[in-house]
Amino acid sequence: MNSVLAPNVKTIILACEAGMGSSLMSVNALKKKLKKADIEGVKVVHKAAREIPNNAQLVLVHKGLAKFVQSKVPDAVVISFSQFLNDPAFDAVVQAFVDGSELVSTEA
């Protein structure tokens, strides 16, 4: 199972199918939560699932696409969520940055 220490993550990728709507809303939501927790120095970007770069470290994606994404970037930590705006998974990711703890793939 893939894992990464939160402080080592430089970029968080939010992925969705087309990369033009849903993942953008999630980027906004996650950025706000990170700011609230005073976490700085990590970039949050959005991508269409099929355009995720091979060197991705941490990808958050809707559960319907999680398997596809994990197979596309086998080395990345892929965490799935079910709501684009306010999902407990986002809070867990933010908490990992606060604690400096490990983030673990929900897939594979």
Add this chain to the structure above:
Amino acid sequence: MAILSTERIQVQATAKDKSDAIRQAGELLVKSGCVKPAYIDGMLAREETMSTYLGNGVAIPHGEFENRDDIITTGISVLQVPDGVPWEDEELAYLIIGIAASSDEHVGVLSKLADVIEDEEMTQKLIQTIDPNLILSALGE
């Protein structure tokens, strides 16, 4: 061209179901020259695979990755349905935001939308208003 403009905002609309609402939101994009008609089929298909309902009565239907070629220019439409239209489970959508994006020019509008959704009172205003300019000033740039 502005991402959002009053020609792409339809207030006081009615829709008989989700597909009807998506077609209307898509039609606003077609009529204003943002997308080819085929894009609407992509919006409908995308909704079949995964709902674009965001919460608080707002949905953001858009096409699939393959439909990028049907996008002429980046634009966003707003279909306001004060009576709501059943979207997923028991949830009704009142603001249907059609998105066609070939680049990231629409990031600002979606960021404002995210703020509006968190503001219950503002969302209610936008759901009820008969003035497209109110929606434009809340979401436009």
